[in-house]
Amino acid sequence: xxxxxxxxxxxxxxxxxxxxxxxAFPAAAQDNKRIVVGTWGGDYSxxxxxxxxxxxxxxxxxxxxxxxAQVDPRKAKMMAEKVLRRGTSDIQGLSANDMFxxxxxxxxxxxDYSKLANAKNLMPAMKYAYGVGHIYxxxxxxxxxxxxxxxxxFADTLDPKHGDKxxxxxxxxxxxxxxxxxxxxxxxxxxxPGKERLLACxxxxxxxxxxxxxxxxxxxxxxxxxxIMWKARAVQWQNAGINVETVAPKEGVPMYVSGFGMPxxxxxxxxxxxxxxxxxxxxxQEGFAVDMGYNPTVTDAKVPADxxxxxxFTDEEKKxxxxxxxxxxxxxxxxxxxxxxxxxxx
Amino acid sequence: xxxxxxxxxxxxxxxxxxxxxxxxLLAPATIFVALCLLAPLAILFRYSLNEFIxxxxxxxxxxxxxNYVRFLTDPYYTAILWTTVRIAVTVTAACLxxxxxxxxxxxRTQSRYKNVLIILTVLPLFVxxxxxxxxxxxxxxxxxxxxxTLQGLGLIDKPLEIMYTEKAVLIGIIAVNLPFMVLxxxxxxxxxxxxxxxxxxxxxxxxxxxxRRVLWPLALPGILAGTILCFILAMNAYATPFxxxxxxxxxxAPLVYNQFTQQTNWPFGGAIAFxxxxxxxxxxxxxxLLVHRRGVR
Numbered sequence: 266x267x268x269x270x271x272x273x274x275x276x277x278x279x280x281x282x283x284x285x286x287x288x289a290f291p292a293a294a295q296d297n298k299r300i301v302v303g304t305w306g307g308d309y310s311x312x313x314x315x316x317x318x319x320x321x322x323x324x325x326x327x328x329x330x331x332x333x334a335q336v337d338p339r340k341a342k343m344m345a346e347k348v349l350r351r352g353t354s355d356i357q358g359l360s361a362n363d364m365f366x367x368x369x370x371x372x373x374x375x376x377d378y379s380k381l382a383n384a385k386n387l388m389p390a391m392k393y394a395y396g397v398g399h400i401y402x403x404x405x406x407x408x409x410x411x412x413x414x415x416x417x418x419f420a421d422t423l424d425p426k427h428g429d430k431x432x433x434x435x436x437x438x439x440x441x442x443x444x445x446x447x448x449x450x451x452x453x454x455x456x457x458p459g460k461e462r463l464l465a466c467x468x469x470x471x472x473x474x475x476x477x478x479x480x481x482x483x484x485x486x487x488x489x490x491x492x493i494m495w496k497a498r499a500v501q502w503q504n505a506g507i508n509v510e511t512v513a514p515k516e517g518v519p520m521y522v523s524g525f526g527m528p529x530x531x532x533x534x535x536x537x538x539x540x541x542x543x544x545x546x547x548x549x550q551e552g553f554a555v556d557m558g559y560n561p562t563v564t565d566a567k568v569p570a571d572x573x574x575x576x577x578f579t580d581e582e583k584k585x586x587x588x589x590x591x592x593x594x595x596x597x598x599x600x601x602x603x604x605x606x607x608x609x610x611x
Numbered sequence: 612x613x614x615x616x617x618x619x620x621x622x623x624x625x626x627x628x629x630x631x632x633x634x635x636l637l638a639p640a641t642i643f644v645a646l647c648l649l650a651p652l653a654i655l656f657r658y659s660l661n662e663f664i665x666x667x668x669x670x671x672x673x674x675x676x677x678n679y680v681r682f683l684t685d686p687y688y689t690a691i692l693w694t695t696v697r698i699a700v701t702v703t704a705a706c707l708x709x710x711x712x713x714x715x716x717x718x719r720t721q722s723r724y725k726n727v728l729i730i731l732t733v734l735p736l737f738v739x740x741x742x743x744x745x746x747x748x749x750x751x752x753x754x755x756x757x758x759x760t761l762q763g764l765g766l767i768d769k770p771l772e773i774m775y776t777e778k779a780v781l782i783g784i785i786a787v788n789l790p791f792m793v794l795x796x797x798x799x800x801x802x803x804x805x806x807x808x809x810x811x812x813x814x815x816x817x818x819x820x821x822x823r824r825v826l827w828p829l830a831l832p833g834i835l836a837g838t839i840l841c842f843i844l845a846m847n848a849y850a851t852p853f854x855x856x857x858x859x860x861x862x863x864a865p866l867v868y869n870q871f872t873q874q875t876n877w878p879f880g881g882a883i884a885f886x887x888x889x890x891x892x893x894x895x896x897x898x899x900l901l902v903h904r905r906g907v908r
Contacts, residue, residue, distance in 0.1 A: 337872035344875060366668065435858035473858045475775075486754045599665035602874055607687045610859050 299328045300536035303342075303357040306333035308501070308557065313358075313544075316552030321543040327536065336363055343372050343528055352530035355537040359396065361522035362439065365591035366598075368395035374527040380538045383545035383563065390588070391562040396526035397541050400550070400559035402497035403518035403578060403586055404440055405511045412490035418514035419448035422491050423462055425469035432480050432489035433466070433473050438605050439594055440519060444493050447516040453590040456601065463609055473610065484509055495521050500558030500576050513582040520588050523559070659881030668875050678882035688866075688883070692890065695863040698777070698852075699845035702784045706792040706841045707834065709785070714796035715826075719805070732793050735786065744783055744854040751779050751855070775857025783851040788844050792837045799833025800826075835902050839895050846891045863887045 300322070304310050310333050318329045332339070332354055339357060346352040347370075359367060367373050373395040378384045384392070391398025406422045408415060412430065416422045422431070423445050433441055445459025446452065467473075472489055474480040477498060483489045485507045499511045525544065527537045543549060550561035554568045558576045561568065568576070578586065594601075662673040682688045717728050735743065750756045751774040758770035773779050803826065811821040827834075849864040856862065867887065870880030 335872075341872045341875060370668070475853075475858050482752070486752070488753050595668070596666045599668065599874060599876070606869075611687075 297533065298326050298536070299330060300356065300533060300540050301330045301332060301354045302540065303332045303334070303339045303354040305335065305358060309358070312553060312556050316549045316556070317540070317543050317546075321546055321549060322539065325539070327539060329540070336360070340367060343367060344370060346528070346530065347372060349530055351532045352528045353532075354528060355531040355533045356525050356527050356540050358399075359524060359526050361393070361396075361398065361520075361524060362589060362591050362594055364393060364396040364524055364526045366595050367526060369595055372528055374529050374531065374534065376527070376541075377538075381542045381545065383542050386547070386563040386565040387545060388562050388564065391522065391524070393524065396524045397545070398522045398524040398562040399544055400497075400553050400557070401520055401522045401562060402495040402559050402576070403513070403520055403582075404444060404493055405496045405499065405513050405518060406491065407484070407494050407499050407502075407509050407511055408491040409484065409487065409508050410510050411508055412487060415510065415512050416491060417512065418516045419444045419493065420462075420516065422493060422514075423448050423459075423466055425465045425471075427466075427469070427471070427491060429470035429472055430490040431466055431469075431471040432483055432492040433463075433471055434477055434480050434492070434494070435473055435475050435610075436477070437494070439598070439601065440521070441493065442601060442605070443519055443589070444514075444516075447514070447519070453519070453587060454593045456597070460604065460608075467609060481505070481507060496578075497558035497560075497576060503575075504558075513578060513585060515585075517585050517587045518578065518582060520586055522562075524562075655881045656885060658877050659879075659885055661878040663876045663878045665876075670877050678879045679886065681879065682882055682886055691861045691863060691866055692886070694861065695846060695887075696890065696894070698780065698784065698848075698862065699842050701781060702788055702845040703838050703841045705781075705785050706788050707838060710789055710792035710796055710837070711834075714793045715800055717793070717797045718800035729794075729797075732790050732797075736790050740787055740848075740850040741854065743787060744851050747779065747783050747786070747855055748774065774855065775859065777856070777860060779855040780848075780852045780860060780862075783855045784845050784848050787848070787851060788841045791844065792841050795837035795840060796830065796833050799830050799836075803829045831902060835899065839898065842895065842898075843891055846887065 302313070304313060310331055313331075314329075318327075322329055334342075336359060339354075340359075340363060343352070343354075343357065357367075364373065375394055376392075376397060378387075378392065381387075381397070384397075387397070391401070406416050406418065408422070413427075416424075424431075441463065442456045442459055443453065445462045446456040447459070449458040449462045451458035472483065474483060477494070480489070480492060480494070481498075481502050484492070484502065485505075493514075496511055496513075499509055502509055525541060527534060527541075531537050545563050547561075547563060547565045547567065550563050550566040551568060553559050554561055554566065554576060555572055560577055658670070659678055660674050660676070662671045662675060662677070663669070664671060682692075713732075717725065717732070720728070722728075738746075748755075752758070753770040753772075753774070755774070757773065758767070761767045762770065773782075807825055807829070808821055811825045812818075816824065847864050848862060849868065852860060852862040853865045853868075856865075863883065864887070867880050867884045870876045870883060874880075
């Protein structure tokens with residue numbers, strides 16, 4: 266009995282080792298076709314699958330695995346993995362601001378645009394050395410026409426006269442500070458003048474919501490009448506039946522660019538390039554414009570006229586689009602967070 | 612001496628065998644805890660002594676207590692610690708007050724539905740904290756179930772502000788922690804012989820006196836275990852204050868998370884985590900000592 270057990274155990278161990286050794290080869294082969302994508306969850310992730318992964322990557326044999334989380338935990342994870350030779354993600358969805366910050370930390374691979382066939386159609390402003398712009402929108406004023414008349418810009422919106430009918434989103438802190446600065450004589454490189462305005466609004470009863478979704482709920486229940494937000498979100502909320510209209514602020518329309526960067530220690534850089542190229546395909550970009558209300562970053566995307574009218578900007582408004590000073594925001598981010606938490610939210 | 616040693620040989624061998632078995636039984640859990648808890652804690656503690664350059668958002672190797680000093684000398688952070696302790700104490704007291712009668716009934720009932728009662732108490736634990744908090748959000752909103760009902764009944768004109776307030780957080784954490792308190796108390800009360808209560812009654816003690824002189828002292832170890840469990844859970848609550856408290860309400864666990872993820876300030880986040888752990892441990896030990904001292908007296 267004992268001998269038989271011993272034999273069985275040896276056979277089992279030997280078999281297991283052989284199996285493990287054999288399994289390693291297909292696993293390695295499979296890994297080469299696997300792309301791990303760090304991204305926000307919810308609609309964005311769903312639309313990545315619908316417009317990029319299923320129609321463009323799956324037929325070519327790519328297997329996309331999602332690491333879904335808000336951007337801050339994903340940034341923290343990238344930093345924690347800095348010392349690793351092989352990280353756990355091949356590509357990360359980041360805003361232009363976040364891409365800049367991650368690049369400053371030395372975490373992002375410099376993009377070789379010759380590997381991206383669709384890059385020839387990419388708008389020059391969306392070609393970052395350390396990442397690729399995927400979609401963009403602009404910060405506009407949102408208001409409920411049933412409850413108030415249209416404000417003409419940031420100053421008219423971020424105004425204490427609205428009392429508790431003004432909503433402010435906590436996680437949109439940098440853009441709230443920028444909008445308040447533009448409304449108060451500041452600029453993309455000087456947020457200081459806006460602080461007093463924000464404090465006055467808070468004192469007058471402005472409501473602060475933790476997330477975009479919480480604010481959307483407040484707009485829907487008419488708890489608030491106005492706020493500032495991305496135009497693309499306004500389109501989504503209109504589609505969801507929320508009574509809200511937009512105004513391109515007279516002070517300027519700060520741009521929001523959402524893109525993708527490749528960690529330096531990405532295990533599958535070929536896969537990351539395949540993903541970047543697929544996301545720039547006209548069909549994928551058109552899908553995001555229709556489904557999510559963001560503007561394409563490639564020139565060959567054909568967006569239906571009615572959609573373009575709702576998500577895009579007129580020629581006059583386009584002149585007011587302003588890019589952000591990412592270096593200024595990155596350098597002062599900790600100080601601004603301190604002010605936001607200790608003074609504004611106190 | 613040799614004879615004695617020989618005589619005790621098998622006993623010593625048996626003891627050695629027992630201790631080897633004990634080691635073998637303890638080793639896996641000990642190794643797991645050492646690797647998964649103590650090692651990360653040690654690394655975190657080391658990080659908490661590092662410096663952080665805010666303009667570059669970079670951690671720099673150093674050995675300094677500046678992060679601890681910053682927390683303890685800044686009224687903004689000490690106020691958050693105080694709020695956390697206040698909430699944890701209030702929640703624990705409320706759970707004890709609400710939980711004791713329920714636990715007593717559950718322990719003493721002879722009903723055939725006793726198991727159903729226990730399952731009903733455990734049932735809320737089947738749902739995660741975040742999901743439960745999401746449920747409360749639909750109840751507390753300005754047009755949520757609570758306000759809509761009160762307005763529908765004509766009891767209030769405009770909605771009560773509950774969501775994103777301390778009240779919402781208190782209700783949420785009490786709801787989360789109450790089953791832990793009830794289950795702990797129920798098992799302890801059940802182990803107290805009913806005869807001692809009846810003896811007190813037969814000697815003329817009114818119910819309040821029986822409770823104060825008999826039930827409470829005998830249940831004290833369980834009360835202590837329940838309150839400690841409840842207090843620790845409340846001190847470290849994350850999902851409930853984050854979701855129900857909103858952006859203006861601050862407690863320690865969300866603050867730690869904020870420092871790590873939003874500010875990427877790992878040294879300060881590490882220091883806050885250790886301060887939270889130290890305060891929780893300190894207050895728990897103090898309560899333990901106090902109760903034991905009273906027990907001895």
